[in-house]
Structure formats: structure tokens, C-alpha cells
Amino acid sequence: MTDTVDKLDYSKTLYLPETDFPMRAGLPQKEPELVARWQQMDLYKQLRASAAGRQKFVLHDGPPYANGNIHIGHALNKILKDVITRSFQMRGYDSNYVPGWDCHGLPIEWKIEEENYRAKGKAKPDLTQPDAMIEFRKECRAYAEKWIKIQGDEFKRLGIVGDFDNPYLTMNFHAESRIAGELLKIAMSGQLYRGSKPIMWSVVERTALAEAEVEYHDYESDTIWVKFPVIVGSDLLDAHIVIWTTTPWTIPGNRAIAFSPKIEYGLYEVTAAENDFGPQPGEKLVFADALAQESAAKAKLTFNRLRSVSAEELSGVTCAHPLRDLGYTFDVPMLSGDHVTDDAGTGFVHTAPSHGREDFEAWMACVKELEARGIETKIPFPVDDSGTYTSDAPGFEGARVMDDNGKKGDANERVIKALIDKNALFARGRLKHQYPHSWRSKKPIIFRNTPQWFVYMDKDLKDGTTLRTRALKAIDDTRFVPAAGQNRLRAMIEQRPDWVLSRQRAWGVPICVFVDEQGEVLKDPEVNQRILDAFDAEGADAWFAEGAKERFLGSEHDTSKWTQVMDILDVWFDSGSTHTFTLEDRPDLKWPADVYLEGSDQHRGWFHSSLLESSATRGRAPYDAVITHGFTMDEKGQKMSKSLGNVVAPQDVMKDAGADILRLWVMTTDYWEDQRLGKTIIQTNVDAYRKLRNTIRWMLGTLAHDEGEDIAYEQMPELEKLMLHRLSELDQLVREGYDAFEFKKITRALIDFANIELSAFYFDIRKDALYCDAPSSLRRRSALAVIRKIFDCMVLWLAPMLPFTTEEAWLSRKPDAQSVHLEQFPDIPADWRNDGLAGKWAKIRKVRSVVTGALEIERKDKRIGSSLEAAPVVYVTDAELMAALEGQDFEETCITSGVSLVAGEGPEAAFRLAEVPGVAVEPKLAEGTKCARSWRVTKDVGSDPEYPDVSARDAAALRELASLGRL
Template sequence: MTHATETIPIPSPIQMTDKTPSDAVDYSQTLFLPQTDFPMRAGLPKKEPELLERWARLDLYQRLREVGRGRPRFVLHDGPPYANGNIHIGHALNKILKDVVTRSQQMLGYDSNYVPGWDCHGLPIEWKIEEENYRKKGKAKPDLSDSAAMIAFRQECRAYAEHWLDAQRTEFKRLGVEGDWDHPYATMSFAAEAQISREIMKFAANGLLYRGSKPVMWSVVEKTALAEAEVEYHDHTSDTVWVKFPVQGGELSAVSIVIWTTTPWTIPGNRAISFSSKIAYGLYEVTEAAADNWAKVGDKLILADKLAEEVFKSARVAAFKRLDAVPAEVLAGLTTAHPLANLDLGGYDFQVPMLDGDHVTDDAGTGFVHTAPGHGREDFEIWTQNRRWLEERGINPAIPYTVDEDSLYTVQAPGFEGKRVITEKGEKGDANQAVIDALVAAGNLLARGRLKHQYPHSWRSKKPVIFRNTPQWFIAMDQDIRQADGKAAPRPATLPGNEPDTLRARALAGIKTVEWVPESGENRITGMIANRPDWVVSRQRAWGVPITVFVRPLNDGSVEILRDEAVNARIAQAFEAEGADAWYKEGARARFLGEHASGDWVKVDDVLDVWFDSGSTHTFTLEVRPDLKADRPPNGPDRVMYLEGSDQHRGWFHSSLLESCGTRGRPPYDAVLTHGFVLDEDGRKMSKSLGNVVAPQTVIKDSGADILRLWVCASDYSDDLRIGPEILKTTADTYRKLRNTIRWLLGSLHHYQPSERVAVADMPALEKLILHRLWELDGQIREAYVAFDYKRVNALLTNFMTTELSAFYFDVRKDALYCDPLSSLTRRACLTVLDEVFNRLVTWLAPILPFTCEEAFLARTGSQDGSVHLLTFPETPESWRDGALAEQWRKIRLVRRVVLGALEVERAAKRIGSSLEAAPVIHVTDAELAAALEGVDLAEVCITSDASLLTSEAPADAFRLDEVPGVAVVFARAEGRKCARSWKVSPEVGSDPEYPDVTPRDAQALRELKARAAAE
């Protein structure tokens, strides 16, 4: 059975006028054919820059602010991209989404403002300056302990950031992103640096900022601590070792506890073994092993029962037996010797206690965790949690500094001084092997191997990091928040009364007040906040905002922070005038300390983590700029949105939440939207080596920015997006269909006169149907824009324009539009509806295709100073709603599908060329369908010259469609002559003696045209 569709292409004006049906008279000159200067070929690469210049001349951004004045505000606060290179396709996705948000919210009736911003401090820029200005030129990096050299170096970094800020601004504007490009914000502006310093001083005042010694992720290559947001995980092959810790004293003195680790280099830092009271352990004996094995016959080992077999397999033990269970209470009472204690190295002759820890599992390893508190978060936590217990047993709770900033062993790793964990190039050093050799010599290596696993790497250098105990500045997550006078801070309204007022509690409560798009974002960031350690905010670099506090050492090894509002004010004022360079100028200490200068206060020279910079942006944009200030819920109608990639749950969304909750008690945003990453067509990550990189600059040069924007809005941005030549080709094809629909509308509306508008009540049913569809779409599209569901907006409009308009309504109405008399109600009603359709389509599509819709708007209006982007979505009258009519036409179109299918069979068999040669006989036995067809001109609807409807059964060989039961079509050829003007076949052709080669309808049209010409 043949199946038919309604996707019939609309003839272009050229196709419609390149020949005439009569040699005697050129009737094409009498048809109301589409006329427009709106070109079929978009030429976007050339047209878009012209429109950008026009918007600049109009000062469109300020005009948008003027028309939005007094409306509720929707502020999309820009997550600052990093100013260090040309934009890539991920940037394009991000900025296009932001622009679609702000444009659509403006057209929904908000004052929707967008101010772009940039992150300018940080290691990547500093590293680039070192490389380009020093390493490549064979010059030594300046001695940054010298104030003049430090400031000069920072100015080099500033100039580099300024260059790329300007370059990226140009590229972002070319995407069609509308915003206050003349007044962006930058974290390196003097005002921003001053405010960032004020924010860190607030954390000093409320008691959350402290100096501590903890293991942090340390980049050996970059010589700085890293936050979790600066780390990514890649495959890495690690040395693995199973190590014996001999039990000291008691009945188990000939027994060893076995640990497993992927970081042998941390063994010199071992201070304890962790176990779990929830795990079943056993005492095992080796009964058979090769003579050259490290595991010897008679070795007695304590292991988790679940893991014993796997451990012995790794140790190449041929046979073993379980002697007894080892209860948790027995383990808790044991101490062991350090596995290097019996070597003549010195420094390892201390007790290694057993600590019960929830982090220990029997999923892998041995069921015991080698605990080096200077090299792991959980190790550090369990060690410090047991500090008092350790002291009571005479065990020194101090955490050793075994590895320095270059990953070289220090004197606190006796016997290994100078060995390196990771080289300056990020490669494995000699530390692992040195420790393994020492374990063999001590007789305490049970087995070794290698493991390929996910390991943390710096996201900048792409090199492995290490966990290293080092003094850093932290913001506490679980400490009570205080005021400067030491009293409890006012509790945020969102915080339940029984919750302690800590940064973690505030953040978790604040998350629940935010709209997360998609909703899964809430669970993701909740988990991260619930489990994150204290925030490491210090970096040992030069280019950034310094931690503007003064400290003095205390007897217990900690430091006291100077809390003085006058000192803080002097710092902020200097930064406002001179930038953060003021901190490094000669005499800065005395200048800021004032009356405290004679004391032993020390100026801190670490710089802030750039995530603290970007997390503070709300304080010097949303709270300072009059055009961005919002009266946010629960008090006002205004809203603030943050929008970035999904990785920013651990980045900007995360740091902004902590910064704002710690200083203001609430999140800085009301809504957070996240998008995925861009992959190639095969789902692979883009890389130059694979040759699969899609550069936005290339797409714009070849096809135009609107093609990129349509790709973004046709994709499900909540997941990873794919792009490549075939996907872009499909996007361009869709764009051409949309453009041609707009072009046909413009061409047909050339003949529209507002004075000839037809009231809805007087319109034919088909026009009322289209108005009903506009009513339906108005609600659906507004709803989709409110929900930031641009894929749905695109799908709704693409389907409506190509399937319902181009392939149905336009197709049916072309005859009336082109051929009906000037006085025709149908023709005038159709033009009235086309005017309404056009006005809605160009506004509904404007946020997605701003260039094309502006071009169409100008082609329609000829406006010199107007813009489609200054409009709001048109209100659609409720009176257009007609569900009963829509249901009737649904049934009519079902019948039409069967007729079109039958005609397609005849056309394929070359029995007809045009559907106007047909006069089908339509058999409808379905009572509901037959009732829907009552009074309908089926020839008009099916674009045939005639049609007849019967309610009787059709012959067996009639055309049918399985999905439309009760309808069958028998083909018949139209009778009569072909009209020379409309090409309809009719027996009435020739009945008008004045116009013998056309139908009476066409004759009337010709008379009216003649009369109008005479009147003119």
C-alpha cells in the first residue's frame, strides 16, 4: 500500500513565473505572485556583520534598556570566561544559550539584561607569560620577592589578559550576542580587585578564614595548590605494593598486617593503619610459596576475609590457610612497627596505631588502609579526629612534611632526601622505586604490581598531581559563623532552626531555594557541598588578588589574624585607586597597618584561588551596577540566573554559592541552568590530533552565526551535544526551509493592505483554523521559553512552518492568493492571517535567529530605527481559540492524506503531471469523517480541479491508507478545458465571451484588475 505525506514543496516565484500557460496572453502578469527583495540565498556571512553595524548605530542595547524600564528584571549574570585565547565551540554554545535566554526573557516582558564578564587572574596567564616572555627567550623569571619586579611581572599578566579580553569580545559579538559590550566587568579591574579583597576580609571577620596545615592537591609542574574544581581525572598507571606492618608485642608479635597502596612514595609519611569494625578479618598462614617469593612459607598475615584469596594470588602464594578470626576489638588494641623501622635509616622507630574508620571497605586492597595524614584527605581526617587519643598513648600527633613543593623528599623522610615523586615535566620520578627497594631490603614487601586507573591531573598542565601536606589558607565549612565582635551572626531565613549556622548548612539550605535546570543539577551540587572538605583559597603564585590579611604566629603553631576595620578600609581604598598591585609596593606593610606597624604582624603574600575571584563577581556586578540590581524573591519579582556548563557545579556555581552564603546568607542566584559539552559527530571529544575540531569562526565564515544558533537550539543542551559537517548540513537544510517560509510570507504580504483586513467572524474556516493554531502555539512557545526549553521552541516552529504552513495552508491557499479577484473575501482573509502569522513567527524566532528575523522585519516594515528585538511576543486573543474547528480539520486532513496518496500513485505512473488534472472520487464510510467533510470544498483542500464525495463503499482496487480506515479514493480525470490563468481544468472555461480561455472566477479577477488600472 502506498503511503503519502503532505510535505509538498512550495514553488518559488521563479518557478511560478518562468513560463506562461498561453501563447496569446501572458496571464502571469495578472497574478498576485509573491514579490520580495528578501533573498532566497541568505548570504549570512556578509549580511550578519551589516546587521551588527546597524544595531551598533541604533545603540540597540540601550534601546532595550529603555523599552524594558519599569518591567520586572531578569538578570543573566555572566559566568566569566578566561581571557587567554580565541573562543572555541564550547564558548559559542555557552554564549549563544545565554543570548537566547536574555532575548527571549526580554520578549516575554522582562527587562532582561546581560553584562559580559571575564576572569583575568590565575595560573594559565602567569604560566603563559613565563613561557613566552622568559623561557622561550632563555631569560630567567624575575625575582618576585623584589616589589618592583613583582609589579612589573603582574603588569605583563594584565596586558596579556587585556589583549585576549578584547579578542574574545569581538568573537562573542559576532555570534549575535547582545549585551553591554562597552562596559563589561573584569576581575582584574581595580574596583573588582578591591571588592574581592573586601570579601576575603569578611571571611576573616566572621571566623571562617584560617591558616591550617592539610594535605591538598598540589601541582608539581605549576608549583601551587589546586582546588577540586581545577582537577580532572585521566588514566594513569601507578605502581602498587602490598606491604607488611609487623605487629608489636603480645600473642600476635609474629604476625603482620598487610596494606595495599597505589602510592608507594607515601610510605615514609605513614603514621597509622585504618581498619573497619564492620569488616570480617582473619589470621592467615602461607603454606606453600616459591623459594624466590617475597611471601614466605610460615608468614602469618591479617587480611579481610573477603580479600584474602585475591591478595595471595597477587603475592604468588600457592597455598594458604585461615588460622582464626581477628575481631575488631583485637585490632583496635594492636600497634605495629613502621615497615622501614628495621633499616638503618633513622626516624621510623615509632608506633603505628590502628584506627577504626568509616572510609575503609573490603571492595579492593586488603581491608586495611595505609594512613599517611600528610597525603590524603581521609587520612588527615581520621588522624586529627584521634588527636587526643594519640596524645594519651604517647604518640606524637604532628603531621610530617615529607615532600616539598618540587615533590622532593625532605629530611622528614629519612633515607630518601632528594628523591623526586614527579618531575618538573610531570613524569614519574625515582621516589617510588627507592621506597620499593627499601621495603624489599626490610623484608616487608609482600607483592608489587601496576594498576591503570583514573588519577587526578591538573586541568591546565594535564599532569598528575600529588596530595601534599602544606600550610594553606582555608575557609571552614563546619564552623559556626560569627560577627566581627565574636557574636553569632544573624541566622538566614532559609536555615532551619535546629541547624548549626555553618557555611555548609547555609549552602545546603540555599540550594533548595534555587530553580535548577535540569532538575538533576540540584542533587549534583547538593552531594558536592555535603561532602566537600574545607575550601582551600590560597595559591602560591603572583598574578591574582592577594589574601589581604596580616597575621602573627602563636605558640601552638597557628596564627592570629589582625581584625581591624581601619586597616581593611585602607587596603580597599588603595586597591580602588591602584589595583591589587598596591599590596606589593614598597612600604605597603606600614601603609596599611598604620598604628599596628610596630607590631609583629606579617603581610600574607599568597594570592586567592581564582574560584574565589569568580565566586565574588556577584558582589561587584549585581550589587553595584544600577542596571543589574534586582529585587529578588522572596520579596520582589526580579530574578537572577547563572548559566554555565555542567562542570561548574564544582566550579563557578559552587564557589559563588559558598561565597554568597558565607557573607550574605543566601545564594547569589534564583535559577541555575547547565549545559553539556560539545563532541564530534561520533561522540568523541574534540582534539587537534583527531582532526575533528569544529571552530565557530569557520562555521560563521562559511555559513553564518544563525546556523550555529539554530544548531544550539535544535539540540538537547542538557546532555552533551554533537556537531560536525553532516549535522551542520542538516541544520543548514532546516534553516533554508524556515527562511523560504518567511520569504514566501513576505512575498505574499506584498499585496496586503491593512484597510482590507477581514474580521475573524467573517473568515473562512481554514483561516480560523490557522488563527486557532497561532493561539495554541502562543501558549506552547511562551511555556517553552519560560522553561528554557529551546529544543521544543525550535521543534514547534519548524513543524508549524514546514508541515502546517508550507505543506498545507500555503499550498491550499496559493490558488486563492494568486488568482482570486481583488474583492475576494478568501484572498483578503488569507492575507489578514498571513500578517498575523508573520508578526508572530519573526518574534517567536528572533531569540534563536536574531539576524534572519531582523532582516525579515526590515524587509516587511522598511523601518529606519526599529528592530524586531525591541518587540515583545504579540498577545494572541482568546477568541481565536476554537478546539471544535481544530478537531474537524484534523479529520479533514486525514481524508486529504488519502487523496494525496492516490494522486502520488498517478503522478509516479506518469498518468498525470499536476494534481489539477484530477477530479478524485472520495468514498468515506466513516460517519465521523463524513460529517466533518460537510460543506468543505474538497477540490480546494486537495488542490484538484474537482472532487466528489460519496458515502458508499469503494471498489476493491481503490486507493487506501491503512492508518486512515473508512476512506478510499478512486482516481478520475478532471473534465473540461485548462484555464490559461489558473491552470484549473473546468467545463466552465470558455463560458465568458470576453475571456474565453479562463474560468469565470479568473474572468472576474481580470475585470477587477482592469477597472483598478483604469481608476489609477
């Protein structure tokens, strides 16, 4: 027999892990293979079939814009959505993800003008001609189609699964018809009107802009202080009211001066002046007292305060326009306004209702009073769409506020020169401040009064509500994650003016209404239906076709009495209407959506427009919950930009590390806030992924020896019951985390479970039994059964987050399976929960930590090479800890060849941990001989003469293996 033993390779008698699941993931190569597999098997279709009849869970996709490759913000957004839809799909819901795209609007139109015309030196076609308009719109449509395909492929590479073969597109004919239908509903209910208000206007792009289309950048403005002579007000007739503005070009639009009753004002007389222009000694001026000396310094003069000027006195003052001689012959009244402060300027606000919202509102609030005083209240149109002064700016016609490239025109200097000539300029300067710019052209905008189409925010809708009150109630009824989003959106709705719908462009859904000479909208259901039917069959191009007016008005209306509106709907109205032709019109979805998820900027964008559109037409929001994520910064917390060279492209991360690494980063961030990303952070996630992957790999290797036997819970050792208890706890945490959209909480818990409780504890302890025990060993069989359950739970719980890795692992374990993503989360038996056992093992692990700490020092000092060479003496004074250890195979738990438990304090030199009082460990070497098979040091090595160099346990295992023909 000795010859047999000599020839026996004990490593081949062990149940060592065996798996083809590679340690090196190779995600950049493996992931595209899995994407192709999912497409070939039509995973999306199989998911829908498997979920048929279940309760629907709908996350409605906020449409990205179809005009370029995806960036890291897209990746963050789509990964979060994918995780949510997958997690609900795997928890018993029909969770269908339908991607969508915004296709209309200025960015695409701008790109077509740039690439197809400006770059080629070609003139833009005359879009007033039907054929030219329709051809131009076809170019825009083709451009959007190209980028939808590119972005769709990039999203699929991220692991996103959805109905990419049938997405929703705002430019689909049916979608255009539904968008137009929503507009016509608003028109028929009397909420749509044509009005004249100051709006944000892009001179470069020749269109009105919404708040969501504006961003703020540093800008250097001309600033001027201007003197308005008092012409009514007996005690101030020889004085001037002084205003300050950062927009000199708006002076021709001035119609009033605002003051505040809360500010203290004074009358000042100039005593000395050292300036080339401006006030001279003897002139009297009115200022806010808090700003008087600062203003005097700007004009290089000194003055004395003569007396106070009360609010009551100011309310009776009327001024002349400082350019009265140029044709500004109207009176300039004083208006009380809450928006006036003494933080900067003079304490008086130059009020040009053509050029500012607050100015407009202050003016309109006083219209009746002003008319009673005989003051002209018509609001002028001093600037046209090209930023050029009109005849409503006498003396300056033709001057430009801004040119076609967004550069300052000559308007400011011409106005300033005229003020100097009229001795009306007090001082001038320059100011660097945050100023609104178009987010497309990156050029500054202006505020100008222009006729546009609006939706009333405060009109009674004949049910005691207004659009504003409906929207505010809808906000109260919506769940916000994080909760702060509710207050943010509420504040925006509370303060917003009427909703501007019109844009002066070509590519989009038209404001398809007819108006008479009085501006009244035609309300004819038959006309509306003809329009909608045509859009559904031909698209919105039908509105611009030759003869469209006659076609839609039909024989019932005199075409000479009606004007066809050619403005385009704001693209935010398009996206705000997506719930209609997506959620309502698709039978595989439902209305309202369970969740909308977008970046925090969408409180003023998609969340906002969807809320208003749905509230206007349906009386509530189209969503039950709103989730917001922050923006991705670089590792230093700076905004990513090409100029700084700190942009992280998702395509690069996937090429170098894989999409699952990007997804793991998303899952480990506090995505509700701004996140950071860069090489170091990516590497941190690569390292975390490797540990997690190796845990999965070890389970796969170990389960290669699993025969699928289920062991009754009652028969299992305590350690296995403890791990089942932990699965029960984790199941609750995972499900609650997915419900709360707290993915970081889930990821952290599962990574810690894998690294700390599995790899460094349970697996480490059970390796000896799994590798060395006999096939019939209950301990080994129980461990295999539990690892099987751990594997299933871990892979299924992680599947929404890491779809590629979990698919690879699942198919490695179950090659005949279709996909892990067609599975459901595991059902955890209630009796696995055992808090009493968990409490007991928490005590055992405390004592174990002291033993581990002591042996680590022995290993470090090279007194032992492996913990199996040790047989420490453990002293325990804590009765509860000692009771927990009773009946335990504690040496197995400590992975030593022996442990002696002693009730008592232990020698002074023994190892102790401050955080575990009452335990001391005295390291000792194990007595006996090292087993050639298991490497344990025992006194029974050689007790079996057939296997003289192994322990009795290993000899019995070898004999059993031999009897089964496995040696």
C-alpha cells in the same frame, strides 16, 4: 477583444510572490553586515532605553577565561544565554546581558612565564621583590586585555548582544577591591583560618589546586604490599599487618593503619615461597580473607589460614613503622575506618595523614584517643612544594616524588629499595588507573600537607547555621534545570571538606590579611578600609608595593608583630564573588540573579564557589535558578580533541555556513545532555534552515501585494480562522517553552508548523486564491491578513534564536523599522482560540490525507500531471467525517478542480488508508477545459466572451484588474 486577449500575458495578471529576500541566504557575508549595523545604531543602548522601567530579568554571565580563541563550548554557552536574555526582553522584561571575564589565575601566569621567559631563555623574575612582582602582574593584565577584545569580537559575531563596551572583569580595580572585601567579611566573621591539611598540589605549577582545576587521566603507578611488624597485641606479636598502596613515596608519611569492623580477617602462615624478596616460610601475616589468596599470588607464595582475627583484636594492635631503623621510631596504631573495603589490596589501608583527605580525617577523628595512649599526633610535612622530601622523611631527604616537568622522581625507587633492605616488602607491581592531573599543565599532581588558608564548612556562625547548612538550604531553594543538577550539587556540598582559598602564585587578588605569631588574623575595620580604598584606586597591585605593610597597618599597629600574607586567592573565589561587583553594584542589574547558566562541570566550579561565597556573606545563593548544559562531542560521540582531528571550531562553521546555522543547531539539541556536532549534523541544520527560510521568503513575496487591510475575525473563512487558532496554540507553547528553557520544543514546533501546516497545507491551498482571485475577494484579503499575522508571529518568535535571519526578514518587510529585536512578542486575541473548529478541521484533514494519497499514486503513474487535473470521488461511511465536510469547498482544500462526496463504502478498488477508516477515494479526471490563467479544469472556461480561455472566476478578476488600471 480577441487581439487583446492574445496579447495578454496572464502571468503578469497574477499576484505572484515578489521579494528581494534571497533564497540563498549568504549568511557568512550578510551576518557581519548586520553586526556592523547593530553596532552603528547602538542596538544594545536602544534595547536598554526601550526596556526602561520594566521588571528586570537578569542572567548573570559565568566568566570565560581570557586566554585564547573561543571554542564550540563557548559558542554553545553564549548562544543559550543570548536566546534566554532576548526571549525575556521580547516578553516585557528589562533583560540586560552583561558579559564578563575571569582574568586572574594560573593559566595566564603560566602563559606569561612560557612566552615571555621560558621561550626566550630568560629567568623568571624574583617575585619577592615589589617592583618585579608589579611588573610581572602588568604583563598578565596586558595578556588578559588582548584576549578579552578578541573573544568579545568572536561573541558578537555569533550574534550576541550585550554590554561589551562595559563588561565586568575580575581584574578591574573596583572588582579587585570588592573581591578583597568579600574575603575580609569572611575573615571578620571568624570563618577564615590558617590550617594544615593534605591538599591537591601541582609540583609543576607550584600551587595548590581546587577540585575544579583537576581532571582524571590514565596513569601507571608503582604498587607495593608492605609488612608492618606487630609490637603490641599479645597473640599477634610474631605477625605482620600487610598494607597495599599505589603511592610508595607516601610510606615515610605513614602514621597508622586502618581496618574495617565489617571485613573478615585471618592470620596466615607462609608454607612455601618462590620470590627474590618478601615473606619466607614460617612468617605470619594478617589479611582480609577475601584478598589473601590474590595477595599471595602477587608474592609468589602459598600459605595456610591459621585462624580468624577479630576487629576487637585488631583495635588493640600497635605496629612499628617498617623503616623504624631509619628514624621512624613512633608507634603505628590501628584505626577503625568506614572507608576501608576488601575490593582491592589487603583489607588494610596505609594511613598517611599528610597525603590524603580520608587519611587525614581518620587520623584527626582519633587524635584525643591517640594522645591518651601516648602516641605522637603531630602531622609531618614530608614533601615540600617542589615534590622533594624534607627532614620529616628521614633517610630520603632530597629525593623527589616528581620533577619540574611532571615526571616521576627517584622517591618511589628509594623507598622500595629501603623496604627490601629492611625485609619489609611483601610484593610489588604496577597498576594503570585514573589519576588526578592539573587541567592546565596536564601533569599528575600529588597530595601533600601544607599550611593554607581555609574557610570553615561546619563552624557555628552564631545564628545556628554553618556554611554547609546555609549552602544546603540555598540549594533546596533554587530551581535546577535539569532537576538532576540539584542532587549533584547537594552531594558535593554534603561531602566537601573546608574550602581552601590560598594559591602560591602572583597573578590575582591577594589574601590581604595580617597574622600574628599564633596565626590569628588581624580584625581591624580601619585597616580593612584602607586596603579596600587602595585596591579601588590602584588595584590589588597596592598590596605588593614597597611599604604596603606600613601603609595599611598605620600607626595603630606594631608592624613587627604582624606578618603580611602574600598568598593569592583561588581564582574560583574571584568568580564566586562576581555577583557582588556586577549584580549588586550595577544599577542596570539586580541581586540575586534570576538565572546562572553554565556547563555541568560548574557544579563543582562557578555554581559551587558562588554558592559558598554568597552563603558565607549573605546567607543564600546569588541565583534563583541554575541551568546546566552538557558538552559537545563529535558525530560519533567522542570527545573533541586536536589529536583526533575531530574539533569543530565555531569560527569555521560561521565562515562556511553562518552563525544562524550554529544557533539553529544549539536550538535543536537536547542541550541539557552532551550533544554531537560534525559535518553531517551541520548539513542537516542547513537543510532545515533552507526550508524555514523559504517559508519566510514566500510570505514576504506574497505580502508584497498586501495593503495592510485588517479583516474582521467574523468575516474570515474557516481556514483562516483555523490558522489563527494555531497561532494561539503556538503562542502558548512558545511562551511556556521559553519560560522552561526548552528551546528544542519551540524550534521543533515552529519548523513543523512552517513545513507541514504552512508550506504543505495552508499556503498550498491558498496559492490559487492569493494568485488568481480578484482584488476585492474576501478570501484573498483574509488570507493576506492572516499571512501578515503569521509572518509577524513566526519572525518575532524566532528572533531570539535566529537574530540575523529574522532581522533581515523584518527589515525586508518593514524597511523603516529599526530592528526586530526592539519589538515585543505579539499579543494574541483570546477569541482566536477555537478548539471546536480545530477538531472539525482535524477530521477534514484526515479525509484530505486519503485524497492526497490517492492522487500521489496517479501522479507517480503519470495518469495526471497536477492535482488540478483531478476530480476524485470521495466515499465516506463515517458520519462524523461526513458532517465535518458539509458546506466545505473541499475541492479547494484538496487542490483539485472538483470533488464528489458520496455517503457510502465505495468500490473495492478505491484507494484507502488504514489509519483513516471509513474513507475511500476513486480518482477521476476533471471534466472541462483548463483555464489559461489559473490552470484549473472547469466547465465554465470561455463563459465570458471577453476572456474566452479563462474561467468565469478568472475573467471577473481580469475585468476588475482592468477597471483599476492594473493590466
